[in-house]
Amino acid sequence: MAEPFPYPFPRPTALGIPEQIAGVHDDPLLPVVLPSGDEAVLLTRYRDVRQVLTDDRLSRNLSRPDAARISRNNSMFQDPRINPDPPEHTRVRSLVAKAFTATRVKKLEPQIHAIADELIDDMERTGGPVDLNEALAFPLPVRVICRLLGVPDEDVALFRHWTATFLSVSQFPAEEIKKSMADMSRYIAAHIEARRQDPGGDLVSAMIRAHDEEGRLSEYELQWWCRLLLLVGYETTATQLGGGVAMLLSHPDQLSLLREDPSLLPSAIEELLRWKIVGSSVSMLRYATDDIELENCTIKKGMSVIPAADCANQDPGQFPDPLSFDITRSENAHLTFSLGPHFCIGAALARAELRIATEALLNRFPTLRLAVPATDLKRIEGALLEGFTAIPVTW
Template identity: 40%
Template sequence: MTAVSTATPYPFGPTEALDVDPRCPVLRREAPVSRISLPYGGQAWLAVRHAEVRQVLSDPRFSRAALLGADVPRTTPRVLTDPTILTTDPPRHTRLRRLVSGAFTPRRVEALRPAAARLADGLVAALAEAGPPADLVAGLARPLPSRIMSDLLGVPYEDHDRFFGWADVVVGGPGVDPAEIASAFAGLKDYLAGLVAARRAAPSDDLIGVLVAARDEGDERLTEEELVVFGVTLLLAGLETTANQIGNFAYHLLVRPGRYAALAADPAGVPAAVEELLRYTPIATTAGFTRVATEDVELGGVAVRAGEAVLVDLDSANRDEDVFAGAEELRLDRADNPHLAFGHGPHYCLGAGLARLELDVALRALLGGFPTLRLAVPAADLRWHTAKVVRGLVELPVAW
């Protein structure tokens, strides 16, 4: 099988709500690796099928580090320059991950559950006390991960409006001025550098304090730049993705009232529902990070040459009919669910366990507090973000 010879403009078109582009099923069948032209940097290959996406994510011949400081084909205007856990290859990536992975072990994450559940229940109780209608985005989806991440990192919660403001700009899409994105990223770095200096003066047991100790005392030390950028990376990942997915998950359930009611009646089904919602719900508006082939590689019957760029569509891979029976259906009790929402291979999301915990406690609090929850406006009237690389609702008005 060979890829189409002409390069199709990508993204294929404007993102609408939580729809997966209708071209993806066709590509999975006819051209699982195809040529695309990106808004910035030229042409690349796009992998859309589960098998090829897994190969790209796990094969060390597809490099993330090669995109640093380079005008590679990409979907966003900013040229990445900071070597982070997201933009490095082994052995540097392995070293960075080893230094911080202890903060995200299943045991440590699970230890956060009681406090996270109390926080989620408290937010839902505050919504109930204020009375309907209520905005789930402002009342639950944004404050829950914001407060959890603030506590985990040791970021003062009273600053959350500031770092949400920076984060909103940093995850801006093609329509956002690259200089504005760079300024917001610099603001986040300066803010985290100040917190690092404070922890050095007064050590603490929050995550920034742990990272400072790894920087100052470890045998394999973090550089100052790595420390600060890692804090920024965690802050962005912990805020934007989870905050938007809480609202997205609620939306999917509320436009299917029978599913919401069934889950409220049987909350034991929440873990499986979270996994299925992760599979079914696209979070990115584009294929995300570019990877560059470091040598010739065969991918889905296509010869990818050394130096060529490759992108992967996780959302399309998660709808692959060869892997997921009834892939276009939301099946909350799906048992076998090898989705790629958190990636695969060496760059599998370090915070996946924390994200799962936050999504789980958010859903349980909603289902328990509002078993008759419903949309307060027609679904067609909901407003979606249009200038971000992450998908989500501007607000989600509900009643009960």
């Protein structure tokens, strides 16, 4: 029997699709080994991935002793005190989701525009080259999420290191991860108490009311969800934003199409999302609580399974010429935001930030370009999200 493939798959270049994905659809259930050394199976075909994402027999609760782990050093998503499956997950999610409705996001758009313009003003004053990560891609979404959660602007800088350690697979030692988690927990406890004494219209205040007045959240759930939203509510968008701009700049034919016809921006954002610039699908790790029959294979009870959106998004059975980056692609039902009960609640906010920031950046700098060859861009190693070490741009 062949050895399982290491997953995440290596990339030929920072913006390139891993070579394994091109032929992976021949095997609907591909054995893989995770960074922890644990084995799992990769579900590769679009139809199968879409099916299981709505199947309650595939659990997100990874606290079981026989469930695969993503990392040896970090027990992310394996908290035994939090059940990430319905109905417990649904109960809490319904509270949080109210802050991310299309209507609420629409009301946030003027703030997103203002923050983006302020950051781009700073870029213009500084002059190129600049690192797009530090100039725009990270500051924008972290400031938006912090305002949404009622975190003071002066505390925004604290979250960069905490986020990096929280999302570490092998990037940081266990001791540093533990220390950052403790620092973060103390901050969140203090933030919750401050909002309890001085409530506002932010999401944390609403969650405190759900705990104190309505009893719909335990104290631990309140702190856990605040931590999760504060830390991962922005890094995915930041990585997608910076990498998405780099992708456009490295495809001058597609960039020209977009500049000639700005109405293509929404479809360009969706094509960039299909490309899943944030990285692999290792965070979608699941556990089968029963046998699940699929069209060409069976997921056996007790299997650790990754419904791989990165593979599904490149399935030629769903997307014509999938390895072609095409911002005019009209049928683009990618699975980057997942599906079903775990569909990303921040999808509408992420799309708004990606659209507003990309449009503002391209409008301000008609000659925007990468300051290094695209092949020189590097990804961060050992992190759950495969972010970029830097994205130098000039104009």
